[in-house]
Amino acid sequence: MPAITHDVVDGVGRIVLARPEQSNSFDLPTARDMAQAVSAVSSDDVRAIALTAEGKRFSAGGDVTSFLASDDPAAYLLELATVLEGALRDLAALATPVVAGVRGAVAGAGLAVMLSADVIVASRATKFVMAYPGIGLTPDCGVSYLLPRAVGQQRALDLALTGRVLSADEALDWGLVTTVVDDDAVEARVDEIATGWAASAPHALGQARRLIRSSWDTPGPQQGADESATIAAAVTGDEARRLVEEFTRR
Incomplete structure (x- = not known):
């Protein structure tokens, strides 16, 4: 089963991160699955796109264990970041509105995945963190481009340099997400938005x-x-x- 699933129903293309046991983190095969999913929902009959995730966490970002286990971590991580950034750039370039539903945690490259959407619905318990400082790495997959455009340069630097963790309410106040709902209402709100777009x-x-x-x-x-x-x-x-x-x- 692919780590990213996709389908199209009644004009709504759905992309689902489906690697919950690994907190929907991205290794190279998952990044490639994301590229395939974006391509699949790029057809003219798709009028809206919904981006969600299975499990308790939207995405922990890059799968650190995957590139540390490779023979050449630098080459592996370069390809992983390049493939995923390209997929997200393709998603952002579509003339199709995208709504994302997030819960649990959004970390590292998961922020770039989330910010490729135009409207972001977050559960009240969601936490947002850059995560890179804690493991000695730097932003990737478009985070350094997308984050300051969402929250401003100073707030983006605050997140990048301090390891600060944002609550859902703080993320809403900062403009990182669009709306905050109860934990069990995320999917329903995402569906409402996506189907509304497709029908309007x-x-x-x-x-x-x-x-x-x-x-x-x-x-x-x-x-x-x-x-x-x-x-x-x-x-x-x-x-x-x-x-x-x-x-x-x-």
Whole structure:
């Protein structure tokens, strides 16, 4: 059984971290499974993506035991980080909105997995930690890129340099997660969001996601031109015509 499972039902692509005995940590095969899962939910019939995990913890990040057990830990870790970062970059680049549900613990590279989603639903008991300082390693898989964009540079440095553990309420206050719910309500809330997206205006939502995520690396004039071209293309589409007509009849 793959360490990452995926399927598509009623327009919702679902990616599930399925390695609970190892706290959904990532070894090289798991990183490759993630790349395959992202590819599988990249089809045009997928209108929303839900990212969740089996077990008590969302993800402990990299599987330290796997690269220490390899003949060449540096080469193994380089490939692992490169494959997983590439998969997450592909996920972030999709014009499809992504919601993640997290619980238990989100550590190290698990933060990058989580931050590849646009809306993050966390259980009240979830803890968030960089984890790298405790084992003498450095951020990987896009954490150093995604985290400061979510919480700001100073708070990202606080997490990176002190080993600070954030509670779910602190993560909500910092802007690291979108909403906090009871532990047994995570999946239901994720499903509600994903199915709602799939049934509403998926093209417009996906393009809004693309525009906002690409804005970090795009000069202002180019971003403005992209916005103008995107909305002009949208207004002639079936989705916009239907929704505009419904709006004008209210």
